[in-house]
Amino acid sequence: xxxxxxxxxxxxxxxVLSVLIVFTVLPLISMITTALQKQGTEPLGLSxxxxxxxxxxxxxxxAADFPELLLSSALIVIGVVPAAVLFSTLAGYGLARRVPxxxxxxxxxxxxxxxxxxxxVAPLYYELRGLDLLNSRWALILPLVGLFMPxxxxxxxxAFESLPAEITEAAEIDGASVWQTFRRVQLPLVTSWLSxxxxxxxxxxxxxxxxxxxxxTNPSDDNMAGALATFQGQHGTNLVLLxxxxxxxxxxxxxxxxxxxxxxxxxxxxxxxx
Amino acid sequence: xxSSVTREPSIVASAAAPGTPARRRxxxxxxxxxxxxxxxxxxxxxxxxxxxxxxxxxTFEYSFYNWDGIGASSWAGFSNYARVxxxxxxxxxxxxxxxxxxxxSLIPVCLGLxxxxxxxxxxxxxxxxxxxxxxxxxxxxxxxxxxxxxxxxYSPNGVVNQLLGAVGLGAEQHAWLADFSTALPAVGxxxxxxxxxxxxxxxxxxxxxxxxxxxxxxxxxxxxxxREFVAITxxxxxxxxxxxxxxxVIAALASFDVVYIATQGGPGYQTMVPGLEIxxxxxxxxxxxxxxxxxxxxxxxxxxxxxxIQRLGRQR
Numbered sequence: 251x252x253x254x255x256x257x258x259x260x261x262x263x264x265x266v267l268s269v270l271i272v273f274t275v276l277p278l279i280s281m282i283t284t285a286l287q288k289q290g291t292e293p294l295g296l297s298x299x300x301x302x303x304x305x306x307x308x309x310x311x312x313a314a315d316f317p318e319l320l321l322s323s324a325l326i327v328i329g330v331v332p333a334a335v336l337f338s339t340l341a342g343y344g345l346a347r348r349v350p351x352x353x354x355x356x357x358x359x360x361x362x363x364x365x366x367x368x369x370x371v372a373p374l375y376y377e378l379r380g381l382d383l384l385n386s387r388w389a390l391i392l393p394l395v396g397l398f399m400p401x402x403x404x405x406x407x408x409a410f411e412s413l414p415a416e417i418t419e420a421a422e423i424d425g426a427s428v429w430q431t432f433r434r435v436q437l438p439l440v441t442s443w444l445s446x447x448x449x450x451x452x453x454x455x456x457x458x459x460x461x462x463x464x465x466x467t468n469p470s471d472d473n474m475a476g477a478l479a480t481f482q483g484q485h486g487t488n489l490v491l492l493x494x495x496x497x498x499x500x501x502x503x504x505x506x507x508x509x510x511x512x513x514x515x516x517x518x519x520x521x522x523x524x
Numbered sequence: 525x526x527s528s529v530t531r532e533p534s535i536v537a538s539a540a541a542p543g544t545p546a547r548r549r550x551x552x553x554x555x556x557x558x559x560x561x562x563x564x565x566x567x568x569x570x571x572x573x574x575x576x577x578x579x580x581x582x583t584f585e586y587s588f589y590n591w592d593g594i595g596a597s598s599w600a601g602f603s604n605y606a607r608v609x610x611x612x613x614x615x616x617x618x619x620x621x622x623x624x625x626x627x628x629s630l631i632p633v634c635l636g637l638x639x640x641x642x643x644x645x646x647x648x649x650x651x652x653x654x655x656x657x658x659x660x661x662x663x664x665x666x667x668x669x670x671x672x673x674x675x676x677x678y679s680p681n682g683v684v685n686q687l688l689g690a691v692g693l694g695a696e697q698h699a700w701l702a703d704f705s706t707a708l709p710a711v712g713x714x715x716x717x718x719x720x721x722x723x724x725x726x727x728x729x730x731x732x733x734x735x736x737x738x739x740x741x742x743x744x745x746x747x748x749x750x751r752e753f754v755a756i757t758x759x760x761x762x763x764x765x766x767x768x769x770x771x772x773v774i775a776a777l778a779s780f781d782v783v784y785i786a787t788q789g790g791p792g793y794q795t796m797v798p799g800l801e802i803x804x805x806x807x808x809x810x811x812x813x814x815x816x817x818x819x820x821x822x823x824x825x826x827x828x829x830x831x832x833i834q835r836l837g838r839q840r
Binding site: 259273277278280295333336337341344349351352369370377396397403456457463464476504 | 560561562563564565567568569571572573574575576577578579580582583586593635638639642643645646655656657658659660661662664665666667668669670671672673674676677679681682683684685686717720721725749774777778780781784785798799802803806807812815816819820822823826827830
């Protein structure tokens with residue numbers, strides 16, 4: 251059943267949503283128009299680039315050493331995400347089984363769910379210095395895998411618990427071992443949970459900032475978020491170049507978002523329900 | 525029971541889809557014993573223990589010592605904790621983080637509700653999807669990027685001042701992040717920018733689950749937009765609202781990235797937040813014990829605020 255929509259309802263809706271959209275995209279548009287201005291000028295926040303200086307992006311690309319940065323970020327992701335997903339899955343599976351003592355271990359993981367990383371930075375710094383890892387990407391990779399465990403274990407346990415127990419029972423009656431039940435029966439049924447978890451871990455690694463600032467001493471080991479701070483520190487006075495560089499560094503996140511939009515929204519929303 | 529897999533594949537498929545409520549059935553057979561569970565959990569527990577639990581215990585221990593991070597440490601008792609509540613730089617950071625809750629959590633949740641309700645009313649699928657995508661964008665880019673973009677927005681030549689000039693409010697123009705009275709709200713609005721889209725999309729998903737016949741019934745009864753919202757939408761979104769509030773309150777209390785990029789806590793301590801203060805105390809002022817006491821207070825604050833909110837979501 252449809253009701254005629256009043257003109258005022260429609261107008262107010264369009265007005266409110268337009269204001270919100272403008273509020274959302276304005277900072278990005280301002281960066282784009284600024285990045286195309288002449289370097290060394292003092293442009294206004296929104297000024298149409300009459301003679302767009304596309305070479306600013308080329309310069310920022312070099313100044314940020316973008317290819318190396320992309321490689322460094324990718325190496326960090328490769329170090330963190332597969333291990334974090336694997337460990338979460340194994341632990342989630344183990345803890346989804348009804349065995350004595352699992353509650354205690356599970357609670358131990360849950361403690362970490364609301365823990366701000368700020369509470370760990372000082373000991374982590376001294377710990378990793380002691381391990382002589384501070385000047386490598388391991389200083390970021392190892393703590394990130396650890397920090398992802400509470401959510402990952404929670405997530406995968408929920409996934410395995412959502413499967414009907416009959417499936418496991420059926421497999422076991424057929425003589426499957428615990429490993430076979432896991433690998434052949436249960437794992438294929440939680441793939442959508444796995445892909446959401448992978449996307450979340452990827453995004454959290456890619457955008458991690460605090461731990462990079464604290465634990466990465468060598469700018470060439472930065473991830474994308476850390477590179478923004480480095481770039482701001484080096485070119486903060488050259489506004490035009492700063493905007494161009496920031497856009498280049500943000501670009502991969504946007505590209506990946508548009509490529510996997512559906513998965514992204516789903517993953518982030520599921521990820522929030524913790 | 526054994527035939528259920530083959531007989532009802534649809535049940536299996538739907539149970540595997542995320543978002544379905546967990547179906548708990550007791551397994552009667554225990555093939556996995558207590559000790560072998562440890563094997564499955566061992567890798568996760570090892571890395572979690574080494575890089576989360578151990579540092580957490582260390583932070584707690586540090587907080588009772590005076591230590592510069594290099595030399596010998598001396599017992600401090602509760603003096604580090606006392607200073608958290610008596611030294612302006614320290615308690616200001618906590619007060620500021622509470623102010624940020626208004627901008628990171630309260631305003632985005634309200635805006636998210638408003639826009640979710642409005643987007644639901646859009647008939648065209650495509651227009652609704654586009655609005656959703658645009659509002660969601662800030663959630664995807666690194667927070668540091670948001671910090672850089674907004675630092676430029678707020679600067680003397682930036683968009684905010686330009687717009688004020690355009691509408692004849694030139695007298696209001698100033699450097700927003702450098703001004704004592706506007707710096708904190710200005711940083712807060714960066715948070716609003718980041719979290720509003722997240723709240724909108726999450727609440728939209730919640731609204732989509734509400735039975736449309738409820739709305740039709742309400743309209744037949746002559747309910748207006750507001751009645752509809754209060755009687756149907758709001759109560760049904762309780763679970764999603766709790767998630768929104770939880771995530772955004774943690775984001776406010778544990779904020780670091782945006783403040784680090786935009787203001788470094790200044791001017792004065794106007795935008796100092798616990799995360800940044802912990803960082804500065806540890807690595808710049810080298811008072812690790814003091815930083816750790818603030819960290820412990822922060823952990824407790826987060827728990828004290830989040831646990832009641834979570835409980836609210838669980839009871840129905």
